[in-house]
Amino acid sequence: MVVISGWHPHPGQLAFLASEARVRVLACGRRWGKTEVIAAEITRTLRRDAPRQVLLVAPSQEQAMLGFERAVEFLHRAGVRPTIRRTPAPTLALGDSKLWARSAARGGMLLRGRKAHMVIVDEAAYVPESVINEVLMPMLADTGGKLALVSTPRGKNYFYRLYQQGQEDGVHIWSLRCPSWHNPLLSPTLLQMQASLMSARQFQVEYGAMFLDDAGQVFRTEWVDRALQQNLPEEGLMVAGVDWARRQDYTALTILRGAREGAKMLLIRRWQGLSWREQLEAVAGLLRLYQPVRVLCDRTGVGDPLLEALQEAGIPQAEGVVFTPAVKQNLIDHLALMLEQGRLQLLPEPALLSELYHFEATPTHRGARLQGAGGAHDDLVIALALAAWGLPQTSQGAIRTSGNERVGQG
Numbered sequence: 001m002v003v004i005s006g007w008h009p010h011p012g013q014l015a016f017l018a019s020e021a022r023v024r025v026l027a028c029g030r031r032w033g034k035t036e037v038i039a040a041e042i043t044r045t046l047r048r049d050a051p052r053q054v055l056l057v058a059p060s061q062e063q064a065m066l067g068f069e070r071a072v073e074f075l076h077r078a079g080v081r082p083t084i085r086r087t088p089a090p091t092l093a094l095g096d097s098k099l100w101a102r103s104a105a106r107g108g109m110l111l112r113g114r115k116a117h118m119v120i121v122d123e124a125a126y127v128p129e130s131v132i133n134e135v136l137m138p139m140l141a142d143t144g145g146k147l148a149l150v151s152t153p154r155g156k157n158y159f160y161r162l163y164q165q166g167q168e169d170g171v172h173i174w175s176l177r178c179p180s181w182h183n184p185l186l187s188p189t190l191l192q193m194q195a196s197l198m199s200a201r202q203f204q205v206e207y208g209a210m211f212l213d214d215a216g217q218v219f220r221t222e223w224v225d226r227a228l229q230q231n232l233p234e235e236g237l238m239v240a241g242v243d244w245a246r247r248q249d250y251t252a253l254t255i256l257r258g259a260r261e262g263a264k265m266l267l268i269r270r271w272q273g274l275s276w277r278e279q280l281e282a283v284a285g286l287l288r289l290y291q292p293v294r295v296l297c298d299r300t301g302v303g304d305p306l307l308e309a310l311q312e313a314g315i316p317q318a319e320g321v322v323f324t325p326a327v328k329q330n331l332i333d334h335l336a337l338m339l340e341q342g343r344l345q346l347l348p349e350p351a352l353l354s355e356l357y358h359f360e361a362t363p364t365h366r367g368a369r370l371q372g373a374g375g376a377h378d379d380l381v382i383a384l385a386l387a388a389w390g391l392p393q394t395s396q397g398a399i400r401t402s403g404n405e406r407v408g409q410g
């Protein structure tokens with residue numbers, strides 16, 4: 001099977017491309033070549049004689065863009081010159097065939113009202129099930145089109161259930177699970193390095209492509225999925241949370257708007273490898289732009305100088321929070337409760353979703369220890385928890401309650 005001259009699928013990619021099933025479920029580890037095989041499938045479909053409409057979906061626009069650009073590259077390699085538009089949203093036309101690359105954000109609102117012959121979802125386990133069932137499946141109904149879901153696993157959610165159905169059925173639903181090391185192009189050194197950076201459990205999921213259940217997980221997958229689909233009004237006060245980088249981790253900033261009874265994420269950012277001064281400038285720049293009424297910063301280990309520097313950089317409202325285990329427990333419990341009760345709307349930032357998924361409570365003899373599993377990062381979760389804590393109780397009580405509550409007493 002020649003898909004693109006000069007491109008050679010490895011055996012797992014070949015199996016995916018060879019399947020004729022209407023629904024294909026491909027569960028693989030990171031760096032396996034998921035985006036690559038998606039781009040190959042898109043290229044092949046667009047080059048068919050009959051006009052084909054292909055929709056590429058991913059949890060965020062940036063992720064959808066990765067597959068889109070890879071498909072453009074493949075088309076160029078195949079010697080065809082499609083018409084490409086990247087703004088306001090990536091669209092490509094080749095003769096009468098079309099490709100759209102879109103984010104599944106806001107409950108799939110950006111996807112509605114289309115028909116497609118093929119829908120391909122990259123990192124599908126991070127797209128809420130309702131988007132698949134209520135938005136994407138109906139698009140295929142008229143055309144008798146095909147659905148392909150490609151992802152690293154994320155617990156035993158709908159993606160897992162479809163995978164299982166594929167294992168039992170194999171005709172209507174085809175499924176395959178492949179660890180990253182089935183990609184013969186992946187260097188064993190890189191794998192070893194990754195393994196040393198994360199917990200065994202996280203490595204099993206992210207590279208071993210294993211469907212593990214959610215024992216120890218603090219933020220349940222269905223809460224997070226719901227938080228991605230909320231459509232809360234954009235009103236109320238703005239509050240920020242900042243986690244400074246120490247050693248290798250990231251500086252993270254989150255801005256929320258609203259109250260504890262309902263809040264919406266406006267911004268989430270992280271930076272790595274910056275000097276103290278650069279971190280400060282990056283964070284202060286965005287804070288000056290958004291002007292949140294409260295800015296809660298993790299002060300643990302970095303002490304007062306950084307807080308003072310931030311105040312001097314035009315953010316006088318910045319306040320420090322020292323993370324004792326009890327404080328951290330309070331902040332995390334509060335964030336978990338907001339998510340469980342559907343009071344928070346999140347942005348589909350892949351790194352945040354991954355941090356939430358891997359955030360674990362490990363029982364110790366002195367209570368639970370809360371953190372990203374193994375060496376997993378939790379900077380975005382901490383910044384989010386700080387911002388959520390800083391929210392006023394209600395939008396009415398905003399003025400009265402802001403600024404005077406102590407974290408340790410929550």
Ligand SMILES: Nc1ncnc2c1ncn2[C@@H]1O[C@H](COP(=O)(O)OP(=O)(O)OP(=O)(O)O)[C@@H](O)[C@H]1O
Binds near residue numbers: 009
């Ligand atoms: N068949 C192939 N031929 C040549 N290179 C390949 C092939 N498949 C994958 N690669 C290369 O392997 C690397 C990983 O591929 P890709 O980005 O598609 O993986 P992924 O599973 O989507 O990774 P991630 O988990 O980071 O999203 C890329 O550099 C890609 O070009």
Ligand SMILES: [Mg+2]
Binds near residue numbers: 034035036
């Ligand atoms: Mg990918």
